[in-house]
Amino acid sequence: MVRRLLFALAIAIPVSATAQYVEVEPVQEDSTLVLTLEDALKIALSENISVKVADMEIRRAEYAHRGSYASLFPQVNASGSFQHTIRKQVMYMGGGSSSGGGMSSMFTSVLDPVMYYITELMKQHPGAIAPYIPPATEETESAGSGGIEVGRTNTWTAGINASMPLVNAQLWESIGLSGDQVELAVEQARESRLGMVTSVKQAYYAVLMAKASYDVYNAVFENAVQNYKLTEMRYNAQKASELDFTRAKSSLASAIPNLYNAENAIELALWQLKAVIGLDLDRPVDVVGSLEDNAEQMFRYLQEGENASLEGNTQLRQLEAQANMLARQIRMQQYAYLPSLSLAFAYNYNAMAEDFDFNNYQWTPYSYIGIQLSIPIFSGGQRYHQVKQAKVQAQELEYQRINAERQIRIAIRQSLSTMDTSIKTYDAAKDALESAEKAYDIAAKSYEVGRSTLTDLNNTELVLTQTRMQVLQAVYSFVIAKAGLEQTLGYDYKTEE
Numbered sequence: 367m368v369r370r371l372l373f374a375l376a377i378a379i380p381v382s383a384t385a386q387y388v389e390v391e392p393v394q395e396d397s398t399l400v401l402t403l404e405d406a407l408k409i410a411l412s413e414n415i416s417v418k419v420a421d422m423e424i425r426r427a428e429y430a431h432r433g434s435y436a437s438l439f440p441q442v443n444a445s446g447s448f449q450h451t452i453r454k455q456v457m458y459m460g461g462g463s464s465s466g467g468g469m470s471s472m473f474t475s476v477l478d479p480v481m482y483y484i485t486e487l488m489k490q491h492p493g494a495i496a497p498y499i500p501p502a503t504e505e506t507e508s509a510g511s512g513g514i515e516v517g518r519t520n521t522w523t524a525g526i527n528a529s530m531p532l533v534n535a536q537l538w539e540s541i542g543l544s545g546d547q548v549e550l551a552v553e554q555a556r557e558s559r560l561g562m563v564t565s566v567k568q569a570y571y572a573v574l575m576a577k578a579s580y581d582v583y584n585a586v587f588e589n590a591v592q593n594y595k596l597t598e599m600r601y602n603a604q605k606a607s608e609l610d611f612t613r614a615k616s617s618l619a620s621a622i623p624n625l626y627n628a629e630n631a632i633e634l635a636l637w638q639l640k641a642v643i644g645l646d647l648d649r650p651v652d653v654v655g656s657l658e659d660n661a662e663q664m665f666r667y668l669q670e671g672e673n674a675s676l677e678g679n680t681q682l683r684q685l686e687a688q689a690n691m692l693a694r695q696i697r698m699q700q701y702a703y704l705p706s707l708s709l710a711f712a713y714n715y716n717a718m719a720e721d722f723d724f725n726n727y728q729w730t731p732y733s734y735i736g737i738q739l740s741i742p743i744f745s746g747g748q749r750y751h752q753v754k755q756a757k758v759q760a761q762e763l764e765y766q767r768i769n770a771e772r773q774i775r776i777a778i779r780q781s782l783s784t785m786d787t788s789i790k791t792y793d794a795a796k797d798a799l800e801s802a803e804k805a806y807d808i809a810a811k812s813y814e815v816g817r818s819t820l821t822d823l824n825n826t827e828l829v830l831t832q833t834r835m836q837v838l839q840a841v842y843s844f845v846i847a848k849a850g851l852e853q854t855l856g857y858d859y860k861t862e863e
Contacts, residue, residue, distance in 0.1 A: 406653075410562055424548070440709075444526050528711040636652075657841050664789050664792060712735075
């Protein structure tokens with residue numbers, strides 16, 4: 367017996383220890399994450415995919431803007447080339463037709479220094495220039511002149527070239543254009559954040575609405591169960607008709623599907639919330655608060671009216687940024703008419719030979735530095751039409767801005783009208799709810815003492831359920847319209863906080 371106890375104890379200790387260890391981890395992983403609206407927004411700002419992509423787009427535009435400054439610095443390139451001459455050039459000196467006249471004498475006076483230089487070069491570098499004797503023809507025999515081959519078969523070149531713009535108004539304006547692109551990317555990222563905040567709010571309020579609807583249908587189900595028990599007792603005591611008993615049973619049966627649908631609506635709303643904020647769909651999540659807690663916003667609400675400021679609207683801001691970019695493009699096209707000045711530098715080594723004996727090559731340096739002035743004169747009307755094209759595009763953008771402002775004004779009016787209607791509906795439904803609750807209590811007590819029928823009780827319960835849903839729907843419509851209005855007006859989440 368002692369051995370058996372010790373053996374059982376030895377087995378139980380590691381099993382219990384393992385069970386303890388296994389219990390701790392799943393509790394931490396599968397614990398329900400309870401979120402407030404602020405928590406959901408903070409998680410979404412750090413985990414939402416669209417926000418991450420927008421931030422990366424800002425970094426991409428910033429890198430492009432920084433890269434545009436590289437055109438102001440010297441551009442240095444190393445180059446090398448090899449050229450194999452198939453047939454060398456031939457230079458002819460003197461002689462020619464007797465009809466040359468004064469032109470022949472003029473060429474002779476010009477070519478005399480060249481011939482002297484070639485003669486000296488042949489003395490210093492024998493073989494660099496070899497006389498070329500073409501096949502004898504009637505023309506060459508009559509002319510009495512021969513040609514001289516210039517150069518060698520293989521030519522090698524290697525060196526470094528550099529250039530830098532000194533005065534280029536079009537280039538400077540293009541750098542400013544890349545800066546405007548960064549501002550546009552920042553505003554587009556802000557639009558993504560505003561849309562994400564609105565989506566999170568809508569998903570969060572949808573969960574609260576689903577939970578509030580479940581509470582309403584759960585109350586209907588509990589009342590149906592209570593009425594069924596009461597009717598069954600009265601039917602067994604022969605104080606209620608079979609019709610009342612059947613109606614009580616059907617009321618209970620019809621309340622069950624509504625309850626299941628309400629439960630499913632909560633699950634779907636939670637999935638939507640987790641998808642929007644970027645959480646795993648299998649992670650248990652719940653929200654705090656109730657939809658009626660947001661009813662206080664309806665009384666603190668200050669209507670801004672139709673003249674609300676549109677300075678924070680992201681669509682108008684983007685159109686304004688695009689208009690600035692088009693203005694720069696117009697100036698860029700106009701600056702194409704202006705001269706440009708650039709600095710150039712080159713340092714090269716050349717070698718010419720008849721073979722590939724690199725050890726005996728004679729490399730000759732060649733370098734220069736200079737300033738290049740470019741004055742545009744005629745381009746076939748290309749620059750003129752490019753300016754006209756940019757101006758037409760700017761006018762189109764102005765029309766788009768006017769139309770967008772009109773649509774935004776309409777959206778603001780719709781949101782304000784919805785919010786005002788929701789406030790009025792909430793006030794009326796709240797008064798009706800008090801009356802419906804009182805009527806249901808009276809009908810329930812009357813049915814208990816047998817002074818009213820089950821039909822009267824069901825009718826008052828139906829009115830009570832509808833009134834409760836109207837109250838919830840009024841609050842839900844208000845908060846959804848308020849979230850849309852905040853997005854339209856461009857209220858940032860950080861500003862609200």
